[in-house]
Amino acid sequence: MTPALAPALLPTPALGQRLRPHAAATPLTGCDGCPARALAVCQALADGELDAFGDIGDQQRFAPKETLFRQGDDADAVYTITSGMVRLYRLLSDGRRQILGFLLPGDFIGLAPDARYASTAEAVTPVGVCRFDAHAYAALAERKPHLLASLRRAAADELAAAQDHIVLLGRRSAEERVAAFLIALRGRLARRGGGAVTIALPMSRQDLADHLGLTIETVSRVISRLARERTLLVVPDGVRVLDAPRLQALAAA
Amino acid sequence: MTPALAPALLPTPALGQRLRPHAAATPLTGCDGCPARALAVCQALADGELDAFGDIGDQQRFAPKETLFRQGDDADAVYTITSGMVRLYRLLSDGRRQILGFLLPGDFIGLAPDARYASTAEAVTPVGVCRFDAHAYAALAERKPHLLASLRRAAADELAAAQDHIVLLGRRSAEERVAAFLIALRGRLARRGGGAVTIALPMSRQDLADHLGLTIETVSRVISRLARERTLLVVPDGVRVLDAPRLQALAAA
DNA sequence: CGGGATTTTGAGGATACTCAAGGTAAGTGG
DNA sequence: CCACTTACCTTGAGTATCCTCAAAATCCCG
Numbered sequence: 230m231t232p233a234l235a236p237a238l239l240p241t242p243a244l245g246q247r248l249r250p251h252a253a254a255t256p257l258t259g260c261d262g263c264p265a266r267a268l269a270v271c272q273a274l275a276d277g278e279l280d281a282f283g284d285i286g287d288q289q290r291f292a293p294k295e296t297l298f299r300q301g302d303d304a305d306a307v308y309t310i311t312s313g314m315v316r317l318y319r320l321l322s323d324g325r326r327q328i329l330g331f332l333l334p335g336d337f338i339g340l341a342p343d344a345r346y347a348s349t350a351e352a353v354t355p356v357g358v359c360r361f362d363a364h365a366y367a368a369l370a371e372r373k374p375h376l377l378a379s380l381r382r383a384a385a386d387e388l389a390a391a392q393d394h395i396v397l398l399g400r401r402s403a404e405e406r407v408a409a410f411l412i413a414l415r416g417r418l419a420r421r422g423g424g425a426v427t428i429a430l431p432m433s434r435q436d437l438a439d440h441l442g443l444t445i446e447t448v449s450r451v452i453s454r455l456a457r458e459r460t461l462l463v464v465p466d467g468v469r470v471l472d473a474p475r476l477q478a479l480a481a482a
Numbered sequence: 483m484t485p486a487l488a489p490a491l492l493p494t495p496a497l498g499q500r501l502r503p504h505a506a507a508t509p510l511t512g513c514d515g516c517p518a519r520a521l522a523v524c525q526a527l528a529d530g531e532l533d534a535f536g537d538i539g540d541q542q543r544f545a546p547k548e549t550l551f552r553q554g555d556d557a558d559a560v561y562t563i564t565s566g567m568v569r570l571y572r573l574l575s576d577g578r579r580q581i582l583g584f585l586l587p588g589d590f591i592g593l594a595p596d597a598r599y600a601s602t603a604e605a606v607t608p609v610g611v612c613r614f615d616a617h618a619y620a621a622l623a624e625r626k627p628h629l630l631a632s633l634r635r636a637a638a639d640e641l642a643a644a645q646d647h648i649v650l651l652g653r654r655s656a657e658e659r660v661a662a663f664l665i666a667l668r669g670r671l672a673r674r675g676g677g678a679v680t681i682a683l684p685m686s687r688q689d690l691a692d693h694l695g696l697t698i699e700t701v702s703r704v705i706s707r708l709a710r711e712r713t714l715l716v717v718p719d720g721v722r723v724l725d726a727p728r729l730q731a732l733a734a735a
Numbered sequence: 736c737g738g739g740a741t742t743t744t745g746a747g748g749a750t751a752c753t754c755a756a757g758g759t760a761a762g763t764g765g
Numbered sequence: 766c767c768a769c770t771t772a773c774c775t776t777g778a779g780t781a782t783c784c785t786c787a788a789a790a791t792c793c794c795g
Binding site: 371 | 572574575576578579580582593594595596600601624627630633634637638639640641642644645647648649651652653692693694695734735
C-alpha cells in the first residue's frame with residue numbers, strides 16, 4: 230500500500246494532523262502499482278490480461294473541486310477511482326443539489342452507460358482515476374467474460390446501495406440518516422484498509438446535507454449532539470466513533 | 483392486445499367504471515401471445531431463440547396482495563412482469579416501509595441477483611409473470627449475448643430510475659413529489675400503450691405515501707389540493723390530468 | 736343495506752428548515 | 766509574523782412543512 234496516495238481515505242494515525250491538499254504524484258505505470266487493483270472491477274482480469282486493459286486506460290489526476298464530467302455531457306468515458314474521493318450529484322433547475330454518492334478507490338463510474346451523463350462528478354480530495362474510452366471499454370468487455378461478470382456484480386452492488394439510500398431518505402429521521410451514513414461509510418473505508426473507529430469526512434457539511442436530504446445546520450446539530458453525548462468525537466476532517474453500538478442502534482436497521 | 487390482461491394498467495375509456503379485481507386467466511402458451519413481448523428483456527431474443535427461453539420460463543399468476551418473494555428469501559428466481567402491477571418494498575425492523583418502486587409489464591426483477599432478495603415483491607393488482615430459475619437464466623444469458631446486452635440496458639434504466647427517486651426524496655417538497663411521480667408513471671404507462679391523460683393508480687394511498695416518503699394524509703391532501711385547483715380530476719383507481727403543463731411545472735425539473 | 740376498510744378532512748404539534756449571528760480555521764498580503 | 770479576509774462550521778431563535786391524532790365521509794363487498 231502507498232499511503233501517500235489517499236491520505237484522506239486511509240485514516241491511519243495520520244488523521245490527527247491536517248491533510249495536505251495535494252498528494253505526491255504517482256508514477257503512471259500500468260495497473261501493477263494501482264492501489265485499487267484488488268478492489269476494482271479490474272480485478273476480474275487475470276494478471277496477464279491486464280496489459281490490454283492498461284493499454285486503453287488513461288491515468289489522470291484531479292485537484293479538489295475539479296470536475297471529471299458534467300451532467301449532460303456526452304458520456305464518452307468510464308472511470309475507475311484509484312485514490313481520493315469523488316462526489317456524484319444532480320442539480321435541479323433552481324439550484325437544489327442532491328449528492329447521489331461519494332465514490333472511493335475501486336468504485337466504478339459508467340456501469341449504466343447512457344448517451345449522456347446523468348450527473349456531475351467532482352473531486353472532493355485530490356483524486357486519481359483510470360479513464361477508459363467508453364467504446365474501447367465496451368469492446369474489451371465484450372471479449373472478456375470475466376470483466377462482464379464483474380461489471381454485473383458492481384452494478385448489483387450499486388443498485389443495492391441506491392436502494393439503501395432510498396430507504397434512508399424516505400423513511401429515516403435526521404439522526405438516523407447521519408448514523409446510518411457514518412456506519413456505511415465506515416464499512417466502505419474499512420474494506421479499503423482504513424480503521425473502523427475513525428471515519429474520514431473530507432467532504433463539507435454542505436455535501437453531507439445534500440447527500441442526506443437535510444440542511445447544513447441540521448447535519449451540524451446532529452453531529453454536535455452525538456459528540457456531546459460521547460457517541461462520536463469530532464476530529465479534523467472526520468469523526469472518531471466512541472460508542473459504536475450506540476451509533477449502530479441510532480441507525481435503525 | 484388483450485385488454486383483459488391488465489385492466490388497471492391500460493386505462494382505456496374503461497377507467498370510469500370500477501375495475502374487476504380478477505382478470506380472466508390467460509392461456510399459458512409460450513412467449514408468442516405475451517403482452518410484454520415488445521417491452522421485456524425478452525425482446526432481445528430473435529423469435530427463433532424464444533423457444534429456449536419459453537422452455538425455462540414458467541408463467542404464473544398472483545392475486546392482489548399475494549407475494550412473489552420476500553425480503554431475505556433465497557433468490558432462486560428472476561421474473562418478468564407480463565401484466566398487472568407489483569410493489570417492491572423494504573421493511574425496517576420497527577415496521578416502517580419504503581416502497582422502492584411499482585413494476586409494470588415488461589419490467590424485470592433480478593437484474594442484480596444477490597444470494598437473497600433485498601426486498602419483498604407483492605402483487606398490487608392481479609399479476610402475471612414469467613418466472614425463470616435463476617441458474618437456468620444465468621446460463622441462458624451466458625449463451626445469448628443479445629440477452630446480456632439487454633439486461634445491461636435494463637440495469638442502466640433501473641439505476642437511473644433509482645437515482646431519480648433519490649433526488650425526489652432528498653430534495654423535493656410533498657407537492658413536487660406527487661407531481662413528479664404522476665408524470666413519471668404517466669410516461670411509463672404511455673410507453674405501454676396507455677393514454678397520457680388518465681393515470682391508473684391501483685395502489686393504495688398508503689402505498690403512494692410509502693413510496694414518496696410521506697404520510698397517507700399528506701398524499702391525500704396534496705391530491706385533494708391539485709383536484710380543487712383543477713390540475714387533476716380524481717377518478718376511481720386513478721387520476722385524470724386536466725392541466726398537464728401545470729403538473730409539469732409543479733414537478734420541478 | 737350494513738359493516739369494514741380506505742380515504743378525506745381538521746386541529747394541533749414536532750421535526751427539520753430559515754434566518755441570523757458568532758466562532759473557528761486556513762489563506763493572503765502587508 | 767500578524768492583521769485581515771474568506772470560507773466553513775456551530776449555535777440560537779422563530780417558523781413552516783409535514784406528521785400525529787382524531788373523526789367524518791366514502792367506498793366496497795357481502
